[in-house]
Amino acid sequence: MSTRTLFIGMDGATFKILDDLTNTTDGKQPVMPFLSKIYAEGARSKLLSTPNPLTPPAWVSLMTGRSPGNHGIFDFIRAEERGDDVFFTLYDSRDNKSETIWSIASRQGKRVAALNFPFTAPPQKDLNGFMVPGFIPWRHLRRNTTPSDLYDRLKVLPEFNPKELAWDFEKEKQAVSDLSDKDRENWVRYHLPRERQWFRIAEYLLVEETPDLMAVMFDGVDKLQHQAWLFLDPSLQTGEVSEYHQRMRKLCMDYFRQLDGFIEKLISATGSDVQVFMASDHGFTATYEVVRINAYLHKKGYLNWKLMPDTEEAARREESMFANLDWKNTTAYCRTPSSNGITIRIARNSGETGINPEDYETFREQLIRDLEELRDPETEERIITRIFKREEIFPGPAMKDAPDLQLVLRDFGFVSIKNKEPIVEQREEVAGTHHPDGVFFAYGPGIRQGKIIDRRNIVDVGATLLYSLGLEVPSNFEGQVPESIFTEQYLAKNPVVIGAATTFRAKDEQAESMSEDEKNKLMAQLKMLGYME
Amino acid sequence: MVVFTKEAIKKTLVEIVEDLIQDWGIDLDDGVTEHTLLVNDLDFASVDIIQLCVAIEQHYDRKIGFQDLLMKDGSYASDLSIAQMVNFLVDKI
Numbered sequence: 021m022s023t024r025t026l027f028i029g030m031d032g033a034t035f036k037i038l039d040d041l042t043n044t045t046d047g048k049q050p051v052m053p054f055l056s057k058i059y060a061e062g063a064r065s066k067l068l069s070t071p072n073p074l075t076p077p078a079w080v081s082l083m084t085g086r087s088p089g090n091h092g093i094f095d096f097i098r099a100e101e102r103g104d105d106v107f108f109t110l111y112d113s114r115d116n117k118s119e120t121i122w123s124i125a126s127r128q129g130k131r132v133a134a135l136n137f138p139f140t141a142p143p144q145k146d147l148n149g150f151m152v153p154g155f156i157p158w159r160h161l162r163r164n165t166t167p168s169d170l171y172d173r174l175k176v177l178p179e180f181n182p183k184e185l186a187w188d189f190e191k192e193k194q195a196v197s198d199l200s201d202k203d204r205e206n207w208v209r210y211h212l213p214r215e216r217q218w219f220r221i222a223e224y225l226l227v228e229e230t231p232d233l234m235a236v237m238f239d240g241v242d243k244l245q246h247q248a249w250l251f252l253d254p255s256l257q258t259g260e261v262s263e264y265h266q267r268m269r270k271l272c273m274d275y276f277r278q279l280d281g282f283i284e285k286l287i288s289a290t291g292s293d294v295q296v297f298m299a300s301d302h303g304f305t306a307t308y309e310v311v312r313i314n315a316y317l318h319k320k321g322y323l324n325w326k327l328m329p330d331t332e333e334a335a336r337r338e339e340s341m342f343a344n345l346d347w348k349n350t351t352a353y354c355r356t357p358s359s360n361g362i363t364i365r366i367a368r369n370s371g372e373t374g375i376n377p378e379d380y381e382t383f384r385e386q387l388i389r390d391l392e393e394l395r396d397p398e399t400e401e402r403i404i405t406r407i408f409k410r411e412e413i414f415p416g417p418a419m420k421d422a423p424d425l426q427l428v429l430r431d432f433g434f435v436s437i438k439n440k441e442p443i444v445e446q447r448e449e450v451a452g453t454h455h456p457d458g459v460f461f462a463y464g465p466g467i468r469q470g471k472i473i474d475r476r477n478i479v480d481v482g483a484t485l486l487y488s489l490g491l492e493v494p495s496n497f498e499g500q501v502p503e504s505i506f507t508e509q510y511l512a513k514n515p516v517v518i519g520a521a522t523t524f525r526a527k528d529e530q531a532e533s534m535s536e537d538e539k540n541k542l543m544a545q546l547k548m549l550g551y552m553e
Numbered sequence: 554m555v556v557f558t559k560e561a562i563k564k565t566l567v568e569i570v571e572d573l574i575q576d577w578g579i580d581l582d583d584g585v586t587e588h589t590l591l592v593n594d595l596d597f598a599s600v601d602i603i604q605l606c607v608a609i610e611q612h613y614d615r616k617i618g619f620q621d622l623l624m625k626d627g628s629y630a631s632d633l634s635i636a637q638m639v640n641f642l643v644d645k646i
Contacts, residue, residue, distance in 0.1 A: 100620065105627050107620040110603050114616075142611055159577055160604045182576075189600050326627075333631065347627070 023226060023290040025297070025488040027235040027481075028283055029082075029137070031075060032242030032452075033300035033459045035066065040254040041276050051273050052280035054287075062296075062463030063471035063505035066303075069478050071413040071426055072360050073302035073454040075242070076111060078478055079138050082301060084118035085482035085497035089416025091118040093139055094423070095359045097342050103372045106355075108342045113139050113153075117418055119494075119522035121233075121482045122147060127523075130232040130489055133225045136218050137237050149231050152221060154239065158186035177224060185217035192243075201264055204247050208271045211240035212278060219282040226289045233489055234290065238279060245304045248272050249452030253306060256450070293465060295488045299481045300458035307433035307453035310445045311394075311403055313354045314343060314437045317362070320390050324349040325439045343437050348373045352387055352424075357434045361423020362387065384409070384424060391427065394443070403444055405430045432456075460502075466510030473504050492519025557646055563587060563639045569608050570595070570635065587636040602633070609642070617645050 042056035050056045058064075070077040070088055076096055077088040084091045093111050100107045116139055122132050126148035133150040134140060141153035141164035151166045152174070161182050165171040174180050191210065199207060215238050222236040250256055251268040261269075287296055317323045324346040328334035337344055342356050351374060352364050364384060365374035375383050394403045406428035414422040427435065433453045460476055462484075479499030486493055487501045493516060501516045557565075567585045574585075574595055581594065591597040591605070606619045622641045623630055 102620065105624065107624050110600070112607060114607075142607055157600055157604075159601060160573070162576060163573065163604075163608060189598070337629075 021230050021232075023230050023232065023234050023294055024490070025233045025485055026286060026290050026294050027233065027485055028286065028296070028298045029079070029235070029237030029239075030241045030279070030298060030300050030459070031079075031237060031239035032245050032302060032304050032454065033298075034245075034303035034305075034455060034457070035459055036254075036304065037245070037252050037276075038459060041273075041280075051276050054280045054284035058283075058296075058298075058461055058463045059470075061469050062461055063468050063473060064459065064461045065473045065502070065505075066475040067299055067458040067460040067478055067481070068475055069302035069454075069456045069458050071408060072358075073432075073456045073458075074358055074360075075138055075239075075301055078301035078458075079237075080116055080118075081478050082299065082481045083120045083122070083137060083140075084116065085121070085479050085486075085494070085499040086118040087414070087416065087479060087498055089414035089419045089422065090498070091116050092418030092421055094361075094414075094418075094421060095356055097356050097358075098421075099342070099355050099363070101363075101365065101374075103369070104347050106343070106345075106347060108355075111139060113141055113143070115139075120144075121485055122149070122151065122235075124486060124494065124522060125233055125489055125491065128491055130491070131229070132233040133222070133229065133231040133235065135222055135225075135236040136239065137235070149233075150225055150229065154237060155187045157189060158182040161186050174221060174224075177220060179217075179220070181213075181217060184213050185221075199247060205264075205268060205271065207247050208244055208268065208275065211243055212275055215240045215275075215279065215282065219286070222286055223289055226286065233485065234286075235485075236286070238282070240275060241279070241300070242304075244272055244275055245452040247451070249304070249306055250450055252452075253450075256306075287463075295464040295466060296462070297481065297484060297488065298459070298461040298463075299478070301478065303455035303457040303459070304452050305432050305455040306450040307429075307431045308447055308450050309403075309431060309433065310447060311429055311433065311435050312438055312440055312443050312445075313362075313427070313435035314345075315439060315441060316391075316394055316443045317352055317354070318439075319443065322350070322352040322387070322390075338439070351375050351383070354435055354437050355423070357437055359423055360427050360429070360435055362391070362425040362427065364424040388425065391425070396444070401430065403430055404428065462502075462505045466506050466514070468505055468507055471505060473502060476502050487514075487516055490514070492517045494519060494522045496521035557643075559639060559643050562642045562646070563635070565612060566609070566635060566639055566642065569612060570605065573601075573605060573608060585635065587634065587639065589635045590632050591634075592632040599629070613646055615646070617642070 041051040042059050044050055044056055070081050076093045080091050080093040081087055088094055093116055097108050098111045122134050123144055125132050126146060131149040135152050136154035138155040140151055141156050143151045143164055143166040147166055150170055153164045156164050162171040218236055226234050245252060248268055251265060251272050314323060326344050326346045328338060343353055345353055350365060352362055354362055366377055367374040388407050391404050391407055392402060396403060404427050408426040410419055410422045410424055413426055432455050480502055483493045483497050483499035483501050493501060495518050503511055570585050579595060591602060610617050
């Protein structure tokens with residue numbers, strides 16, 4: 021038995037940076053020599069992310085082959101409208117309404133290992149293999165690691181350190197905060213040992229367990245690029261730079277050099293028969309301005325700020341990553357910076373705050389016009405370049421949980437939800453932000469050499485991994501196998517087969533799959549109980 | 554239908570909390586009791602409370618919905634005792 025498929029995720033990786041780090045023109049020694057070899061001997065393409073190119077929806081789309089309107093993960097933070105209040109909590113794996121490739125492969129007898137993927141906690145009970153979830157604090161790793169003895173096995177590995185390995189919520193806020201030079205340097209340093217921890221676990225499981233599918237995600241790429249874009253973007257490395265700039269650039273190069281070594285070692289550990297795929301959940305670019313969207317909605321009369329007492333606790337709440345508003349006097353607002361979306365509050369029951377359901381379309385059209393009018397005072401250019409209605413980009417049973425409007429800013433930045441003016445402000449220094457175009461690589465037996473294909477979609481990756489494992493692609497996958505990356509001989513021997521739809525159904529989806537007769541009976545019961553008009 | 558007594562819920566909750574904090578390096582003189590406060594005694598952060606809620610829901614294999622416990626009059630609870638959680642669960646399950 022040997023590992024058949026290796027998947028390496030690189031959160032936020034972009035060709036804008038990787039092309040530079042693999043460049044060998046003029047006899048240059050690249051920072052990432054092994055990736056440079058993959059450029060030459062493998063296939064690659066840009067990879068279109070989800071409509072909001074964000075870690076939660078994008079990784080879950082990659083893992084399920086389905087779009088957010090179907091899987092239902094839209095953000096880190098989930099909100100529940102409760103009349104005069106909004107309750108915020110975190111999304112977890114139970115909110116995902118689509119079956120993951122880990123589950124699909126498991127139930128067909130394949131052993132899988134999935135490390136550091138978000139929204140894999142709490143872990144599924146029937147996993148055939150190993151899972152250490154990402155985005156979980158160290159204190160909760162044991163309970164969310166499967167099988168149940170795996171955590172104790174990892175604990176005895178040399179230099180295993182759960183605090184170094186796991187997600188630290190307090191620290192993670194720094195990714196999108198204004199940091200001092202020293203803190204920014206420490207932020208970059210923090211990710212080097214962290215990635216090493218994930219690498220060691222992946223290497224250990226590869227050698228000891230040889231799962232059919234080995235998948236590991238390195239998320240430091242994203243974290244570095246948010247804070248250190250200035251030192252990474254090749255177009256910003258011109259002219260005289262400070263000693264600090266040089267030091268930061270070197271530190272970033274150390275990170276990518278280390279990552280390159282991990283990729284090489286993982287591939288070496290699997291042997292020559294393995295097919296290797298690598299992808300990012302979204303790309304990256306530069307953001308140069310701050311857009312305070314809730315301040316704009318306040319100015320336009322859509323929302324009111326909550327008056328807070330002058331206490332430490334109130335200050336902490338104000339600084340949190342989710343909106344703090346006078347809900348009784350708010351009709352439209354942005355929940356979180358990462359959502360880049362606007363939610364319209366609808367009074368579903370008498371006495372609730374929000375607009376009347378019958379006014380929704382008129383209200384939303386006016387809101388769109390108001391958002392279009394947010395313009396650069398000097399150039400008249402629109403600050404929000406695209407505004408999508410949710411039905412345009414999130415069709416599916418989970419659409420009701422999506423923001424009513426999805427925004428794309430002119431620099432692809434994330435909005436700010438702070439109560440602060442001015443509404444649009446230049447950043448003192450450019451920062452990194454997400455871009456829709458991520459990366460996709462394939463390498464190994466059966467893969468065409470040096471092939472660059474047209475941009476693929478993130479939902480294609482899950483289909484490709486199942487195909488590589490020799491499994492059928494479920495008919496309800498939106499993703500397709502990019503056949504042009506495989507050699508003709510390989511495809512002839514291994515044709516892509518579309519199989520049965522995934523069997524996983526979340527409770528909500530089960531409700532929607534009821535027959536008309538069952539629905540009518542349920543409606544009649546609800547009416548009798550007084551829940552429906 | 555399974556009926557959960559208050560005593561049974563308390564025992565279960567204490568076990569879940571003890572399991573959760575086993576690696577945290579917390580030393581309690583009397584162990585976890587109904588008087589134990591999550592934030593003050595066990596150093597819970599908000600994410601730990603969310604994880605505890607997930608663990609409880611997993612144990613009972615159902616979504617319980619802790620909104621009414623965690624949020625009162627538009628503000629999030631600053632601390633919770635084991636007894637408060639038990640009383641909430643008695644009403645919910």
